[in-house]
Structures are given as C-alpha cells and as structure tokens.
Amino acid sequence: MPKILVVGSINVDLIYRVPYIITPGETLHSTSCHIGMGGKGANQAVTAAQLQAEVYFVGAVGEDHYGDYALQNLRDRNVKTPFIKQEGATGQAIIQVTDQGENAIILVPGANYHITAQQLDEVCDCIKTADILLLQLEVPLAIIEQATKLATAAGTKIMLNPAPAQPLSDALLQQVTILTPNETELALLTGVKAQDDKGLKEACQLLLAKGVQGVVVTLGSRGVFYYTNKRNGYVAAKKVPVKDTTGAGDAFNGALAVALSKGQSLEDAISYANEIAAYVVTQSGAQPDLAIHLTCN
Template structure:
C-alpha cells in the first residue's frame, strides 16, 4: 500500500480553555501543549500506523519547528525524502474547550511554498503509488498539478477539500473520492445541506461534475456516501470526546488505507469511523493508535 501524500505540516500550539474566546476578551488557559500537526501530516501519520507506506511531499521551515516536525514524521514511519525546507514552519494556534470542541488560527508558513514545480519533480513517486491523498492547506495550483499527474497514470485520487474553497470542474473530474464535511459540501455545491434530500442533491451535483464517489462526514450524525452504483449512511460511534482536532484527518487517512487494501467502500468508511472515534478520545491530532483499533 504505497500512498503519495501532498499536504501540510504544522506545529500545533494547543490551549485548553473553558470556552472559545470572544471578541475583545482575554481568557486564561488552564493548560498548554505542543503537538505535531497539519492536515497532511495528521493523515500521513494515521495511514502509516495502519500499515501504508506513506511518501510525503511538502515543506517545513528552516527552523527548530521544522526539525521537530520531520523527526516526528520519520519516527511514525512516514517517508520524508520529498519534504523540502524553506521559510518558517506552519503553525496552528488551537483552543480546545472542556467539551472537546476547538477553534483554530492557522499560519501556513512553508506549506504555501509548496509549488507545482516541486510536484513535477516528484512525478515518478506519484505514478509509482497506488493512491494520492491531498487536502487544501497547500496552494490550489499545487493540488491541481498533483491530481493531474495522478490522473494521467490512472491512480486513485482522494481529496479532502479542507479548508473549504471553491474548486474548478477541471479538478473535480479527476477526483476518485471526495471527502467534504457538511459545511464544505454546501460551499462546493451552493446547496444548503440541512436535510438528507439536500445532501443527496449536493452529492449528485458533484457526481455530475465527474467525481467518482462522495463521502460526506457529518460529525455525530455519521457519514453519507454516494456514487453511481450505491449510497448509504454509516453511523458514528459514541465516545467521550477529549479533543476533536484531527478527527477528519484520521478519518481520511484510514479511509485511504481501507480503499488501498481493497476493502469495500462501506467497510472502508466503517473502518475510518472507528479510527476517528478513537482519535477524538486522545489529546492532539496524532495519537498512537492501539492494535485493537487497527484490527
């Protein structure tokens, strides 16, 4: 299971707060911790722990945070030969409430220095992989180039369209699996996703644009999936959430593994749901996943 991953690498500065701070307010944090993060890195670490050979294409800064982030990826079994150094490492300032909710301020740093030219240099790596996994925390032109190369070689392309932004049809037509959440689905389609009928209509619109399968993550309401052959719901698992940071990333990393090892779509989503449910019971976006969850 070789997965090429184009995405972001951050250092997360996490502050535990009673509630998300209001405009003009100063709020004391009850604790502070530093974790390795970034949507790309989070997904890579999860997929690697689940047995995939993950080859990361991205950038960190020429700073101590960059060294820390690269050492973390290497320690978690992620291949980092295609990670370059430039500028300052990306950072996320994260408030986590007692209820497990979060609010995030993102500084992209070196992530926005990942260029289409860098992707072209890694064309052989992408073409040799079974799947390409991406998010939107690097420039959109960079994402387009990676998807273009993967599509030319008939690879599975999994795009998590987060943070939310409008995507051109020329990109969507080459996406094998698109994994928006409820808000991102509404932004992509212009359809309010307040009812099941609306969710189905929004997914159908994306299929008409050429997306192979849409998997919508809906938090406590579970997930909805749809392609030309099948559609359905997968229930969420009830857990005591400690930190929801990285839940979607865990879902995407695990989904990619399930798909690459040949599991059915529904089984892959159920597996991703289980992994994500475990991750939210731990602090930080990259916890060690026990064998009992992997099995």
C-alpha cells in the same frame, strides 16, 4: 502494503485548553497549553503510516527547530520524507480546545506555501506506483491542481479532503475519485445546504455530475453519508466519550485511504475510518498513537 502519496501541510500545533471558545474583544485565561505536531497533510499521513501503509510525503517545513522537530516526528512515525524541503518558517496552528472537546483553529501557513512544482516533478515515479494520492487544501491550490493532473495521467486514484473550505474548479473536481467534505464544505462546493437526506443526495448528485466518482460526507456525531452512481447510504458514528476533536477528520481520511487501498468496499472502509476517528477523539492532540487492535486487515 498499500502505497499512499500525501501532498499537504505540516504544522506545529500550539494548543490552549479553554473553558469555551473565545469571543471577539474578549481576554480569556487558558487552563493549560502544550506544543504538538499537526497540519492536515501530516495528520493524515501519520494515521495512514500507523495503519501499515507505505506513506510518502510531499511538503515543506521551515529552516528552524520546529521544522527539524516536524521532520523527525514524521520519520519516527514511518512516513517517508525525501520529498519534503526546508525553507522559511514552519507553519503553525493556534488551537483552542474546550473541556467538551470542541476546537477553533487559526492557521499560519509559513513553509506550507513554499511547496513547488519542481517537488511534484520529482515524485512522478512515486505517483505512478501509488494506490492513492491523498490531498487537502492547506497548501497552494495550484499545487493541488498539478498533483491531480499528474495522478490522472498516471491512472492513480485521487482522494481529496476539501478542507479548509474553498471554491474548486470543475476541472479539478472531475479528476477526483473520492471527495470527503463535511457539511460546510459540501455547501460551499454545491450551493446546497444539505440539512436532510434529500439535500445530501441533491448536493452529491451535483458533484457526481461534475465528474467526482464518489462523495463521502462526514457529519460529526451523526456519522457519514456516502454517494456513488451505484449506491448511497449512511454509516453510523461510534459513540465514545470526547476528549479532543482536533485531528479526528484527518484520522478519518487517513484511515479511509488505507482501507480503500487494501480493496475494502466503500461502506466497510467508512466503518473502519469511523472507528479510527472515534478512537482519536478520546485522545489528546492531532496525532495520537493508535492502538494495535485498530490495524486494518
């Protein structure tokens, strides 16, 4: 069983079905609403745990009923939670989802910004024995930077999903084993608008020059482009009817971490992660139950 340590966010998702994404100054009736569990870190952890990885989580939830609910949800999904603290108010995501499955999200960080350096010090032994440290950017950047330093010192592989998009230092990037941006994040990190094969290669080469070992660019319905010093190419997306794209990228990252931890090649791991993400967009919410036939061997 692969061991994955996730440092990241935990949110309560307030999900509103709308006919289209609202525009500035407009009032729009929602056709339905419900509460779900989310946060990029929690979504990725739940995916990995459902795919038979041993998953530990470093994060924070609020001292409120949402926090209790979020913790119980992670435990019910077999995510190990001894390194999650409760302080303040639980983070929230206010999500619009259209009938076509597109979404727009407003984040309220809450307790996610209360993760401390002391929490990371407490998981040093866990970092040393983990196959992959899985990170995103919905928690303070200083925490991400410290986590990467600890993992680098321990010789643990680092997978960073640079979302939401923000500038990252060369010192951080040079420690990353696998970077998984989308096109927007890739453009922000490199200054290159990768609109074609040439642009994608140019942007990825810039990241490898900074020390990143491999780049996996998610392109939505166009699939995935990957680039390493040895190989590059495309892996096609699976065509499925889309119900809700919320959490699809997180499912991809969680599944990719599991497959790589089990020794799959990068191409095979991407194909597997694509299949998981394709299944997720046919379901509602960011953390759907995954069918057993999707388990990674």
